[in-house]
Amino acid sequence: MLDNVWLIPLFPLIGFLINGLFGKKIKNEGVIGGIGTLAIFCSFLVSCGILMQLVGLPAEQRVFEKVIFPWIHAGNFKADMAFLVDPLSAVMIMVVTGVGTLIHLYSIGYMHGEEGFYRFFAYLNLFCMSMLLLVLGANMLVMFIGWEGVGLCSYLLIGYYFEKKSAGDAAKKAFVMNRVGDFGFLIGLFTLFWWFGSNHNIWTINFMEIKAASHLLPYGGVVTVATLCFFLGATGKSAQIPLYTWLPDAMEGPTPVSALIHAATMVTAGVYMIGRMSFVFIKAPETMMVVAVVGAATALFAATIGTAQNDIKRVLAYSTVSQLGFMFIAMGVGAFTGGIFHLMTHAFFKACMFLGSGSVIHAMHHALHHGHLHDDPQDMRNMGGLRKAMPITFLTFFVSTFAIAGIPPLSGFFSKDEILWQAFSNPYHGDLNKVVWALGCIAACFTAFYMFRLVFMTFFGECRINPKVKDHLHESPLVITIPLMVLGVLAAVGGFIGVPKLIGILPNYFEHWLEPVFELANEYGKQYAHMHEHSHSLEWGLMGLSVVIAAIGIFIAFTMYMANKSLPEKFTSAFPGLYRAVYNKWYIDELYDFVFVNPCKSLGNLLWKGFDVVIVDGVVNGVAKLVMAFSAGLKGLQSGYVHNYAMGMALGVVVIIAFYVFR
């Protein structure tokens, strides 16, 4: 089975080719959606097989590299198209193909009747292929191809409704911001490659080879530079400060895209990348600190913005940014397992919530369409009381909300608690870890608040939709609700594979599973910081605290949006400035426009009109004219007469012979 790992990205590629080339001719939505879904489902089956086989092997043998074909060999540089299967990539392929299959299935219902249905499935398959390349790549170049590929697909899918200007702009924004990050990724890659090559004559970009040579890396110094560059790449792809503003705008894409790309898979690529190179990152304590602080800041910052948004998808988008921040906290404090664990549980509950919001929007859209109304189907102020009309959507969403808020025993509780505990107890960042922990706790409180605000506004209370169309609100079809139910169940029970040792009702399978991957990094970590012993009572206490914090958030949301509905009004009128700032996302977009975008535009204009048109074009055109004149002259030599040609040849021979004989 392990030898067949190449099949995993191949199936979506085939699906992409069929739908991309012939989709327009096939026309039948069932066939197109079926092909797309089947392609990724086949990958899922292969992934399951690979996981089974890995489980069957002894822990230390669970690393397998498969060279698909030799690719680039130039001088010292060698990169093969090769895949790496280990516990970490196994988790990732399971998440990508599993959640991917559900979202493909969902899309058949959600995208029904859309123009360019085939285009959507082609892109979605292409995305899955790129994402699988990213997580399976055995060297940085293969990973980078996937990295760029998912960026491209994200661009294409955000701009899916390209006739809408806002969608086009959002797509461009996402692409440009990602490119800024990708630049960092490349610089990091080059730095590492160059350092190993010039200092130790190890010319490699292969992860396993770097791992084997990682004992040569110094602590700090060049490693800090390289890892900071890599982290810049991660902030772009995973929407962290300072490169996060594209993700909320990316909600212009169809909702399944938001669920798959902008919640469950692509945006976690940065977290995965740090996990993949944990043995490099751990050698750069400063970078680890930056990662943890940026993660904590993002987690809190995005959570505050989430409290004041009225668009259901935007709330979820900021929630995603915030949750990604939690994952980066975990990576930054050396809790790699915790980060990957949260990545997985987040994929379950956030995908479920996004799909649930899609189901809501779908129903709202149909109802409003029926009444020929032009209200915004995504605005929560138009919703309310939907739990009666859409019981399945409501129930799954409700479960996922409890999960993200961190209520035991749902999945989010275990993963988030793990991260917060590690942030508190890790020895790496001196006293700073308490700050990171505190920020995380506040962010968790906000998370519970804004998520329950969303639930209360959408599903509870009075229905605020135009009464004319109230009766046209219906639950979505099975093809939409089945994925919701599956994800809802996973969001509920998915945490049980990683129950902390402290609770001990189940072994911590997840930590055990990833242990061989992060073993080396943990060892390096011990070399510069020793784990303090913490008492069990402290751990129990913090665990209780995080539940209490979540409960406080829920309680505030309940008072404001269920019990006393005039409170939000009073609050905004009491602090109008604060409310405006939060509602306008702390004016970060405006700030970026002012600091980066506009100056760049004016500089570009200046260079264009001053430098480019006059100097560059002048030189280029001048050279071109010169060459063309030369060309006309040479053309004249071509007379068409055989004797002239023969003469030319004879002259050539004479000159050559004469030169060598008489020199």
Added chain:
Amino acid sequence: METIAIPAINMSVIAPEMILSVVAMALLLINVFVKNEQKGYLGYLSIAGILVTLYSLTIGWGAPQDGFSGSVVQDNFAIFFKGIFLVSAAMSILITDQYLQREGCNQGEVYPLMLFATVGMMLMASGTDLMTIFLGLEVLSVSLYVLAGFNRGSIRSNEAGLKYFLLGAFSTGFLLYGMALTYGATGTTKVVKIAAAAQSGMVSSNLMLVAGMLLMATGFAFKVAAAPFHMWTPDVYEGAPTPITAFMSVGPKAAGFAAFLRVLLVALPVFKAEWSSLLWVLAVLTMTVGNITALYQQNIKRMLAYSSIAHAGYILVGFTAGNAVGTSGILFYMLSYAFMNIGAFAVIILVGKKGEENNNLADYAGFGYKHPALGVAMCVFLFSLAGIPPAAGFVGKFYLFSGAIQAGYIWLAIIGVLNSAASVYYYLRVMIYMYFKEPTEDFNWVRLSPAFIICLIIAIAGVMIPGVVPGTILELAQKAILM
């Protein structure tokens, strides 16, 4: 007791050539019984013959053997080149029938002639005796003279055939004289023995040997269309029937390089300083003249003729380097060049109609919109010719130029890259016509026969797959160099 050395015949060395010759002769006979409109079947028979030959070649990979007292050899180098010849012959044959029917010169002899030309090329690649090489060259050349003038009704085709014949005969004189001088100096025509003689100084006159080498070089330079021996190329390429032009621009050029490489690298490595300095000048001249003149062309066939001159120049860059990277780059590049050039010519044939070849750039206005698939195919070929990734042309050029850099010819590589940049202009210009000019025609005469579709698919695959995944082909090429 004295033993009598029985010349080792070893027929298996030339088995592929024999298979192909027998097929060609059989086709000549069959041709008599085939009606005019069904001559296309002869093409399919010849492709079957080519496939069998190709199979017989693959058996010998990795197990070099020689025969006829060391006059021919079947080594990886020869096999790789023969693969290029056979592929280009097969692809050209695929696009021949439709063209000849359209132009009303559908004589069946074209297929045997192309096969004989291929046999000649194969002998050139295998030849380890100057005489064998010369024999192969003549078999090739005589077939090509006829093929160039194959469209008897067209004055341009006749002119092309005649010009090619006259100038070819002229250059053959130089080549043969060079061989004679070499024989005079070393007393042998076998490349290995020439090398041994030159190495040990058992040469009657060093000057004579050098002069022989230079004359041979000019002869080969004519075959590969290197400046200043290139002038026949545009006229012949333009006048010859287009499928023949496609064939001529790839196979014979590769054959010329195969023999050229073997003679210089195996027989005369002693004079490497001399011949590489000569090749340096030839490479620069050829690239520059080819590219610069191509800039001005309005006729696409002529433009591709100059482009093929320029490509000979790029290959000479790798040849000048004369090292492993450069030589394997030549093999890689020749193979990719076969796909991209024949692919481009296939599209050119389709754009033309009876009596009107539509070879002017203006005739391509809006073609990309009327026939999107063909437009994209043409773009792929042109991008590859221009050396833009991820097409094979880029990878090939990369290895050629890095070979030159490794051998210390930095300036040569820089000139090559500059030339390559200039060439982008005339390749992209075709695309500008295809996509940015209003269509003046509706191109309703363009008819894609299955043979064309197969040829184009092979060509696109041959350009894109080695471009994205150069590893496999490159490994083969590295195993096929003469070192």
